[in-house]
Amino acid sequence: MPNSTVEHDIRVPNIGDISEVEVIAVLVKVGDKVKAEDSLITVESDKASMDIPSPLTGTVKSLSISVGDQVSEGSPILVLIADKSPEPPESKLSDPVPESNGAIASIRANDDNPILEEIAIGNQSLNRALETAQESMPVQVVGHKPHASPSVRRFARELGAELDKIKGTGRKGRILQSDVKANIKRTMDNAEKSAESGIGFTKMPEIDFSQFGSIKVEPLSKIKKLTGSNLHRNWVTIPHVTQHDEADITDLEVFRKSLKAQAEQEKVKVTLLPFLMKAVVYALKKFPSFNASLDSSNEQLVLKQYFHLGIAVDTPDGLVVPVIREVNQKGIWELAIELAKISERARNRKLTPNEMQGGSFTISSLGGISGTGFTPIINAPEVAILGISRAKSQAVYKQEQEVVATRLMLPLSLSYDHRVIDGAEAARFTHFLSQVLSDLRRMLL
Secondary structure, eight states, rough: OOEEEEEEEEEEOOOOOSSSSEEEEEETTTOOOEEEEEEEEEEOOOOEEEEEEEESSSEEEEEEEEEOOOOOOOEEEEEEEEEEOOOOOSSSSOOOOOOOSOOOBOOOTTTTTHHHHHHHHHHHHHHHHHHHHHHOOOOOTOOOOOBBHHHHEEEEEEEEGGGGGGOSGGGGGGGGGHHHHHHHHHHHHHHHHHHHHHTOOOOOOOGGGGGGGOOOOOOOOOHHHHHHHHHHHHHHHEEEEEEEEEEEHHHHHHOOOHHHHHHHHHTTTHHHHHHHHHHHHHHHHOOOOOOOOEEESSEEEEEEEEEOOEEEEETEEEEEOOOOOOOOOHHHHHHHHHHHHHHHHTTTTTTGGGGSOOOOOEEEOTTTOOOOOOOOOOTTTTTEEEEEEEOEEHHHHHTTTTTEEEEEEEEEEEEETTTOOOOOHHHHHHHHHHHHHHHHGGGOO
């Protein structure tokens, strides 16, 4: 006998003492097949959200509702063409056997037949075991609406997770809050891995360079491997901008050279770097956002009250960055002595991990070599780094005296994290620093 169908007007059921709620999701469309207890719409009040389930199995004929509508008990939702099948013929010995789920039908044991009764009890136990196993298995049905509670749906919306792309691990494939969390974590991990590997770029092809001529292969040092990995991560994950400027250090250099006799007595070499470190600390106090770090959520700025400066040191094995602590509490002579000692330890591979941790700002000086400027890579989790190139004498127009004079100019290259520091602030920082370097007496003000 063929199945007959009947139309049902599905309405909002009793939802408690709430007069009106807003429809925030319509989970079905015309033509969809739904089963009894499948969610049709999601409504939300000021206090909670809930799914309205279908009371019947059938096909959606028409919708009477849309997202944003205000509804209450009795409001029409949709028209459902419900399937109505004739009752199966009753069997004396057994219930109908499921067609393809592998379960064994229960046998209605005759009270007068102990053998059939024992078989029935065994079959019922097996049925319950199979049903429990099936319900606990993850299920992903193609084209099926995600099965999740209202609280989980709200949680997913708040995190921006798409439920139809999440595989539920609850009973009958129900999506749990832990599934949503796991999906978000996988998404973030994949994004981070993509960034660390070059934002998803394909790997460089392997090339046999010997086909073009004679070659020699040398392994990278351990320091260069570690440094390279960190620098690559920092360059890819931090939005770098570099501000270039110049500082007139003519008077500073005259003062430094005047200390030569005293430096020989102290048995220490006084370079430009200790003066630069003191000037940088003075600038960091005026611009505290440069002496900071973003927290792990990238939503808060950690402003550091200490001044530990990382100093990039060139060694035969590669670049290392030991940290000079409490620079604000040390004088020029003390800094010069500490710089000499820690640089020697770096070149002799005797630095400890603790001596390369805790920096709040880094200085990378190429002044002893050459160059007119460069783009230093930020030493995360710091937010800025100052690069110094070789000073050179050049003609400078002195506006106050209206004359052109030869001055010793020091190139400054400040790279900064644009998430924390904007261009105007960076320009003010380098301008202020150049003023301090041009006249150290400013630090006494």
